[in-house]
Amino acid sequence: MGRDRVIVVGAGHASAQLCVSLRQGGWEGEIVLLGDEPSLPYQRPPLSKTFLHGTTTLTDLLIRGPEFYEKEDVTFRHARVTGIDRKAGTVALDDGDALSYDRLVLCTGARPRSLAVPGAELAGVHALRDAADIEAIRGTLRTARRAVIVGAGYIGLEAAASLRKLGIEVAVLEVADRVLQRVTAPEVSAFYDRVHREEGVDLRTGVGVAGFEGDRHVRAVRLTDGTEIPADLVVVGVGVLPNVELARDAGLAVENGILVDEHGRTDDPAIFAAGDCANHYDVRYATRMRLECVANALEHAKAIAGAICGKENPISALPWFWSDQYDLKLQIAGLSTGHDEVLLRGNPADGRSFACFYLADGRLIAADCVNRPKEFMFSKRAITQELAPDRELLADPDTPLISLLQTPARSAP
Amino acid sequence: MGTITFVEHDGTPHQVELEDGSSLMELATNHGVPGIDGDCGGEASCGTCHVIVDDAWITTTGTRTDLESQMVEMSPECGPNSRLACQLRASPALDGLTVHLPEFQM
Ligand SMILES: Cc1cc2nc3c(=O)[nH]c(=O)nc-3n(C[C@H](O)[C@H](O)[C@H](O)COP(=O)(O)OP(=O)(O)OC[C@H]3O[C@@H](n4cnc5c(N)ncnc54)[C@H](O)[C@@H]3O)c2cc1C
Numbered sequence: 001m002g003r004d005r006v007i008v009v010g011a012g013h014a015s016a017q018l019c020v021s022l023r024q025g026g027w028e029g030e031i032v033l034l035g036d037e038p039s040l041p042y043q044r045p046p047l048s049k050t051f052l053h054g055t056t057t058l059t060d061l062l063i064r065g066p067e068f069y070e071k072e073d074v075t076f077r078h079a080r081v082t083g084i085d086r087k088a089g090t091v092a093l094d095d096g097d098a099l100s101y102d103r104l105v106l107c108t109g110a111r112p113r114s115l116a117v118p119g120a121e122l123a124g125v126h127a128l129r130d131a132a133d134i135e136a137i138r139g140t141l142r143t144a145r146r147a148v149i150v151g152a153g154y155i156g157l158e159a160a161a162s163l164r165k166l167g168i169e170v171a172v173l174e175v176a177d178r179v180l181q182r183v184t185a186p187e188v189s190a191f192y193d194r195v196h197r198e199e200g201v202d203l204r205t206g207v208g209v210a211g212f213e214g215d216r217h218v219r220a221v222r223l224t225d226g227t228e229i230p231a232d233l234v235v236v237g238v239g240v241l242p243n244v245e246l247a248r249d250a251g252l253a254v255e256n257g258i259l260v261d262e263h264g265r266t267d268d269p270a271i272f273a274a275g276d277c278a279n280h281y282d283v284r285y286a287t288r289m290r291l292e293c294v295a296n297a298l299e300h301a302k303a304i305a306g307a308i309c310g311k312e313n314p315i316s317a318l319p320w321f322w323s324d325q326y327d328l329k330l331q332i333a334g335l336s337t338g339h340d341e342v343l344l345r346g347n348p349a350d351g352r353s354f355a356c357f358y359l360a361d362g363r364l365i366a367a368d369c370v371n372r373p374k375e376f377m378f379s380k381r382a383i384t385q386e387l388a389p390d391r392e393l394l395a396d397p398d399t400p401l402i403s404l405l406q407t408p409a410r411s412a413p
Numbered sequence: 414m415g416t417i418t419f420v421e422h423d424g425t426p427h428q429v430e431l432e433d434g435s436s437l438m439e440l441a442t443n444h445g446v447p448g449i450d451g452d453c454g455g456e457a458s459c460g461t462c463h464v465i466v467d468d469a470w471i472t473t474t475g476t477r478t479d480l481e482s483q484m485v486e487m488s489p490e491c492g493p494n495s496r497l498a499c500q501l502r503a504s505p506a507l508d509g510l511t512v513h514l515p516e517f518q519m
């Protein structure tokens with residue numbers, strides 16, 4: 001009898017962690033990792049940060065080196081999965097092969113949303129999701145003079161900062177009336193707005209893109225009010241769509257992501273989904289959510305490995321995120337959804353270091369910390385422990401945070 | 414080449430080959446040492462690579478930087494020899510180094 005086989009589709013953050021957690025959990029069967037990118041799993045966050053303007057190579061970004069996969073007996077194969085046959089328990093590959101699975105884990109991630117405007121296919125208009133995108137952008141950097149970034153989310157703003165570092169003129173266009181609108185408080189948006197302007201970015205909010213001008217290569221971006229902004233490089237960062245097609249075509253439930261329970265399991269007990277493509281039931285928040293961050297991908301992978309190895313470990317970790325722009329190290333703990341109060345420690349209107357705490361009913365639920373690692377680590381602990389710290393002390397920069405960790409947990413009203 | 418030993422909180426040792434220039438976090442994750450996550454990939458952003466350098470070695474490795482201090486000092490397991498493994502570069506001088514892992518990463 002052959003060994004049982006786990007097939008992992010997609011070679012990214014979730015799948016790299018899954019390989020580790022499966023072996024640590026005692027899985028002795030085969031692990032086959034199928035990825036449509038040629039590389040072993042690599043770190044995606046640096047793509048818009050150091051990788052864009054730096055000299056690092058893809059090898060430097062590998063989450064784990066090739067020797068890890070060899071030692072842990074994980075087979076990597078560069079192939080795209082084109083279909084799942086649940087009855088037969090097989091997946092079909094684009095090279096015509098089919099492989100059988102005992103457990104299947106979908107870690108297919110997300111793909112960039114494209115702008116449905118004329119000229120979106122012109123040369124010089126790029127998305128920013130994978131190493132190939134970056135190689136393409138890097139190839140143009142020596143001649144690029146003026147870049148336009150569409151979308152002022154984290155990735156767009158990081159790309160803007162990276163390109164400014166190279167001395168390229170940068171304009172950032174955002175349809176909402178402030179940067180980072182979807183994810184932060186107005187105070188934090190105003191801070192990033194100020195810093196990008198100080199760094200020489202031509203930042204325009206409340207503007208729509210009507211199209212890209214040029215013959216073969218992009219020459220300008222046309223706004224809905226008719227204004228043209230010259231550009232020889234355009235980076236579009238307007239969000240992502242979860243890669244759910246494999247699951248949907250196989251008849252699995254899909255709704256803003258592949259629906260999974262707190263163990264990462266779909267409605268087919270042999271099939272799991274993890275990372276950006278999965279919409280999970282979260283034990284901590286007692287609700288469903290789909291997140292797009294490394295911490296979430298890792299937590300999903302750990303829960304799934306637990307379920308496969310018979311050591312339940314439901315999805316419950318506190319989500320967190322980070323973003324590097326210029327000399328700003330932003331670290332975010334928790335989810336701010338549902339906050340009813342914002343407290344500041346330090347002044348975002350001046351300088352480059354502050355923390356923005358989000359509270360709900362007096363309890364700390366999230367924090368955006370700019371160049372404040374201590375506040376970030378404090379928040380991770382305080383949120384996990386459901387503390388309701390004294391407001392005045394929390395906002396007082398002279399009160400040592402560690403003293404606030406001793407505040408007794410307040411019981412729910 | 415030499416070796417570096419990571420000792421889990423329960424005392425289980427993991428000896429890994431020292432690779433000059435790699436960070437201790439990379440060495441640990443490449444060898445699947447349990448108890449070092451390295452979630453941020455070595456950017457000193459996550460604090461999940463906390464290690465405690467063995468007393469005998471702290472003068473060789475040096476004590477933590479200010480940034481590392483800010484990251485690890487909120488951990489209840491933080492001690493004078495606490496460091497972030499991603500900020501510690503392996504070099505031949507560290508052949509034989511032992512570091513201890515906390516019970517929990519934050
Ligand atoms: C530029 C950039 C910066 C980011 N910065 C941060 C950050 O600072 N902090 C943070 O927490 N998060 C950040 N993120 C988000 C983070 O990278 C994602 O949340 C994370 O990569 C999700 O991991 P995943 O395993 O779900 O998917 P991915 O890492 O996207 O991996 C999915 C893989 O599956 C492959 N695939 C898809 N379909 C198939 C198929 N049918 N067959 C085979 N292979 C397939 C894809 O090509 C891809 O390689 C950033 C993302 C980007 C793009």
Ligand code: FES
Binds near residue numbers: 454458462497499
């Ligand atoms: S790996 Fe994240 S802080 Fe060291």
